Amino acid sequence: xxxxxxxxxxxxxxxxxxxxxxxxxxxxxxxxxxxxxxxxxxxxxxxxxxxxxxxxxxxxxxxxxxxxxxxxxxxxxxxxxxxxxxxxxxxxxxxxxxxxxxxxxxxxxxxxxxxxxxxxxxxxxxxxxxxxxxxxxxxxxxxxxxxxxxxxxxxxxxxxxxxxxxxxxxxxxxxxxxxxxxxxxxxxxxxxxxxxxxxxxxxxxxxxxxxxxxxxxxxxxxxxxxxxxxxxxxxxxxxxxxxxxxxxxxxxxxxxxxxxxxxxxxxxxxxxxxxxxxxxxxxxxxxxxxxxxx
Ligand SMILES: NC(=O)c1ccc[n+]([C@@H]2O[C@H](COP(=O)([O-])OP(=O)(O)OC[C@H]3O[C@@H](n4cnc5c(N)ncnc54)[C@H](OP(=O)(O)O)[C@@H]3O)[C@@H](O)[C@H]2O)c1
Numbered sequence: 001x002x003x004x005x006x007x008x009x010x011x012x013x014x015x016x017x018x019x020x021x022x023x024x025x026x027x028x029x030x031x032x033x034x035x036x037x038x039x040x041x042x043x044x045x046x047x048x049x050x051x052x053x054x055x056x057x058x059x060x061x062x063x064x065x066x067x068x069x070x071x072x073x074x075x076x077x078x079x080x081x082x083x084x085x086x087x088x089x090x091x092x093x094x095x096x097x098x099x100x101x102x103x104x105x106x107x108x109x110x111x112x113x114x115x116x117x118x119x120x121x122x123x124x125x126x127x128x129x130x131x132x133x134x135x136x137x138x139x140x141x142x143x144x145x146x147x148x149x150x151x152x153x154x155x156x157x158x159x160x161x162x163x164x165x166x167x168x169x170x171x172x173x174x175x176x177x178x179x180x181x182x183x184x185x186x187x188x189x190x191x192x193x194x195x196x197x198x199x200x201x202x203x204x205x206x207x208x209x210x211x212x213x214x215x216x217x218x219x220x221x222x223x224x225x226x227x228x229x230x231x232x233x234x235x236x237x238x239x240x241x242x243x244x245x246x247x248x249x250x251x252x253x254x255x256x257x258x259x260x261x262x263x264x265x266x267x268x269x270x271x272x273x274x275x276x277x278x279x280x281x282x283x284x285x286x287x288x289x290x291x292x293x294x
Contacts, residue, residue, distance in 0.1 A: 001026050002050065002092055003070030005033035007151040008107060012067065012185040013038040020189050027059050029070075050088050056095030065103040065192040068092045071127070073120060073152075073259060075250035081123035089127035093134045103195030104138040105188050106131045110177075110203060110264050112142055119255045132199050139191045140201040141184065141274070144264040147206075147284050148181030149291035158288055161219035163227045169261050170234040172213030177205035177264040180279040180287075187274040202270030208281040212261075218281070222289040234261050 003009050004026035016024045017040035026037050027048040034045045049055040050070060060066055070092075072084035089106065096104050112124035131138045145153045160166040187204055210218070213229065220227045238254040245253055271278050 001067045001069060002048070002056070002088075003068070004028050004045070005030075005036055006069045006071075007148065007154075008146065008181060008184060008188075009067075009069045010036065010038065010150055011148055011181045012069070012188055013040075013043055015182070015185050015189060016040065016042050021193055022064075022189075025059055025063065027056075050091055053091050053094045053098060056091055057098040060095055060099035060101050063099065063101050065105060065195050066092065066096050066101050067105045067107075067188050067192060068131075069107050071107070071124070073256060075253065077249050080250075081119050085120075085123035086126045086130070089130050093130050093136065096136055097134060102137060103191065104131055104134070104136050105191045106138060106140045107184070107188070108140050108142045108201075109259075110142045110144050110205070110266065111259070111262055118258050120259050128201065132201070136199075137195060137197055138199045139196065139274075140199075141187060141270070142201065142203045143184055144177045144179050144205045146181045146184060147178045147288060149288060151181050153178070154181070154288050157216065157219050158223075160216050161223055161225060161227065161289075163220060163225040165228040165230055166216050166220075167230045167232060168213055168216065169232055169237050169257065171231045172211055172216065172229070174212055174261045175209055175263045175265065176212055176215055177209055177266065178215060178281065178284070179204060179206040180284040183271075183276050183279050187270075187276045190275045200273075202273055203266040203268070204270045204274060204276070205264060205266050206281060206284070207278040210281075219285055219289065222285045237261075 005028045017038045023042045026043050026045045029050050031047050048059045070088050109124045111121045114125035116122040128140050147154045238257045241252045241254050
């Protein structure tokens, strides 16, 4: 597993520790990231240089499958979309080829498209293409907003719903299909335990469609809070992010504003193909609201 300290990685390792039918090498790129990983005799933590295919191939030796979870939405001084989404994927694929790994699971994003004018969607699309053209068997899972106590989306939702006021972009009118991070992890584990042949690209979303505003309202009810909403027009957020980009790198850029205000729509949900029974949104929100804020 690459990006084992990510929110998805930590949730996945928790499922491995609870009794999945496999062992996992949990690769991180910083020694201090090892501390936050779940512990289990089934989990072998390891520091790996993601920039070096030989370091990655060494970690992949003997693996039946690789789950590639490293990736970014928010650029920063050290990671941009090219390094954080495209180049790391290229290195993972080259190492998987060298180590003759049987299957690659790549977590991508709804909207991924190598021709997109949005830098994030474009980089995810380019990364998907690297995986799909690798000659390796692979499952590419495009995901929406992921909810769980450890995900960025889960933390942001909890903060917004804790009130007394919530600031939303564009009235929170964009439509979401939030997915429980544990459902995504069950899908990834299924692909690793019984890797299917060939390359498939799946869109896995949660069971409920609702607007961002409705999602915050439901989370606030779960926390027993009353909220006042304040809205910022999307064009103004984009303009402000563009101005801020003149004096800083990354953070909330116009590209990020467009990603987080996109409608999450799919033609066909892959829950059946991936063998996942989706968690009802009410249960996901209950888990989020019961968890101590992180
Ligand atoms: N969370 C969501 O709602 C969501 C939605 C759609 C798609 N996804 C995708 O799902 C995957 C997992 O998401 P997540 O939210 O669990 O991630 P996360 O918690 O934000 O963790 C990001 C991971 O990527 C690594 N990383 C960051 N910059 C990197 C770089 N330049 N080179 C190599 N690795 C780098 C981080 O390592 P360090 O800690 O060492 O920086 C960390 O392991 C990502 O590919 C993400 O794009 C997530």
